Amino acid sequence: MLKILRTIIFGLLLFRAVSLNAQQSRVDAAYTFLQKGDLDSAKANIDLAILHPETQLDGQTWYVRGFVFKTIYNQNEKSNKESVSRLEALISFKKSISIDTSYENILENIKNVKYLATTLYNDAAASLDTIDYKIAIKNFDIFRAYYLLVDPSTDNFKQKEIDFSNAIATVYTQIYEGDRQGKADFLNLAKASYNKALTFDPNNINANYNMGILYYNQAVNLIRQSDYDLDIVALNDVQDNSINLFKASLPFMEKAYSLDPNKRETLLGLSGIYFSLNEKEKSNEFKQKLEQIEK
Amino acid sequence: MKKLLFIFVSVIVMSSWVVVSPDQSEEANAKIKTIYIYNFTKYIEWPSSYKEGNFVVGVLGTNPALFSELNKMAISKMVGTQKFEIKLVSTPADCSKCHIVYILSDNSSQLNDVLGKLKGKSALIVTDKSGLATKGSGINFFVDGNKQKIELNRSNIEKYKLKVASTLVDMAVQVK
Numbered sequence A: 001m002l003k004i005l006r007t008i009i010f011g012l013l014l015f016r017a018v019s020l021n022a023q024q025s026r027v028d029a030a031y032t033f034l035q036k037g038d039l040d041s042a043k044a045n046i047d048l049a050i051l052h053p054e055t056q057l058d059g060q061t062w063y064v065r066g067f068v069f070k071t072i073y074n075q076n077e078k079s080n081k082e083s084v085s086r087l088e089a090l091i092s093f094k095k096s097i098s099i100d101t102s103y104e105n106i107l108e109n110i111k112n113v114k115y116l117a118t119t120l121y122n123d124a125a126a127s128l129d130t131i132d133y134k135i136a137i138k139n140f141d142i143f144r145a146y147y148l149l150v151d152p153s154t155d156n157f158k159q160k161e162i163d164f165s166n167a168i169a170t171v172y173t174q175i176y177e178g179d180r181q182g183k184a185d186f187l188n189l190a191k192a193s194y195n196k197a198l199t200f201d202p203n204n205i206n207a208n209y210n211m212g213i214l215y216y217n218q219a220v221n222l223i224r225q226s227d228y229d230l231d232i233v234a235l236n237d238v239q240d241n242s243i244n245l246f247k248a249s250l251p252f253m254e255k256a257y258s259l260d261p262n263k264r265e266t267l268l269g270l271s272g273i274y275f276s277l278n279e280k281e282k283s284n285e286f287k288q289k290l291e292q293i294e295k
Numbered sequence B: 001m002k003k004l005l006f007i008f009v010s011v012i013v014m015s016s017w018v019v020v021s022p023d024q025s026e027e028a029n030a031k032i033k034t035i036y037i038y039n040f041t042k043y044i045e046w047p048s049s050y051k052e053g054n055f056v057v058g059v060l061g062t063n064p065a066l067f068s069e070l071n072k073m074a075i076s077k078m079v080g081t082q083k084f085e086i087k088l089v090s091t092p093a094d095c096s097k098c099h100i101v102y103i104l105s106d107n108s109s110q111l112n113d114v115l116g117k118l119k120g121k122s123a124l125i126v127t128d129k130s131g132l133a134t135k136g137s138g139i140n141f142f143v144d145g146n147k148q149k150i151e152l153n154r155s156n157i158e159k160y161k162l163k164v165a166s167t168l169v170d171m172a173v174q175v176k
Helices: A002-019 A022-036 A039-049 A059-076 A084-099 A103-126 A133-150 A154-178 A185-200 A205-224 A232-259 A264-276 A280-294 B008-015 B024-043 B064-076 B092-097 B105-117 B154-158 B166-171
Strands: B055-060 B082-089 B100-103 B124-127 B139-144 B147-152
Touching (some): A022 A039, A022 A059, A039 A059, A059 A103, A084 A103, A154 A185, A264 B024, B024 B064, B024 B100, B024 B166, B055 B092, B055 B105, B082 B092, B100 B105
Parallel strands (some): B124 B139
Antiparallel strands (some): B139 B147
């Protein structure tokens, strides 16, 4: 693949040799430095070329720039999840597509955009933890923008949105569970993310189950964190609030159950919700189903 | 150009199933009942001869979550100067030294035996099955609109020489 690209670039440069001028030679020089592995000089030349009116509106200038920055990314910044060169490369390839709409140019730029977008996606996945989650969000947002640029079909992207929404919701839940008082906002963020996944796919079992568990755990924690000194009036309020949360949990867990009636976690969840709503018969019904599948 | 694969799905599978603990709902229910029981000690007064030694709560029946929650409460709370002592009671005969006897729903059929053993004593009998406040228990847990509530039979409490505050009476459903 690298050979083909080099051939294309070489051909283009050869064609331009007949109309060489000072600025065009900047583009050529950038390419020559790139071939020699002198990335700093390649970058310096191509950055001058994009500033000059003679070359800044040429799709090939931006394509070469994209290639220079992509090479810098591959050689020096591959382990940097927030690589600036990768972004510069993507900006350049996008600019090239907008200027030169010839089939060959678009094809070559799209290949590079797809490659770099995929690295963003994978870096987003690798950053899905309680420390780097903001990098994950940022990378996924950039990935989304460039992926849709080269493949506007929303159907192809839907599953990726669902996967990311579910995964980031899990991270938000972990942050919340680590400090329920101090990080209460993350509970709402987790709910919003599962809701987003459900907007794309109301039958997503993962989002339904986890949304149910979020409400369920919120209700249980409300009761468990109550002090023994609570008077009966205040205890009634706690019960009212927890019942509302258990009831909010129920439709999500029921949906998850309807999508996979033999999933152990869902049966446990439903048994727990009904127990907490003091509907012991229904709770036992799901407990028995669980015992049956575990036989 | 090296082809990259999307590695995302495996990461998601690893991270996205939060599992519920089956004990959580039982623990939450036990906490509600324990808060009620601690409230009973604040609104009911035992005769002075019962204000020495430990304050004994006997549990007739098996509910590990409740027993555990009562013991947690016993560590941090007291009744006046008395420390809590939570006892598992296996027969009605073992109830005679308790300040509170909590008969779990599965053991409701033993209510009459408990009543017999507590004659002349000062104990609050707490039950957990519909209708038992009319059959001898002082306070009975019941469910109303998904909520755990209590019904209180004042005469059943006072016949054991216990004084019940009107505040508690007002907060309960009264049964005669």
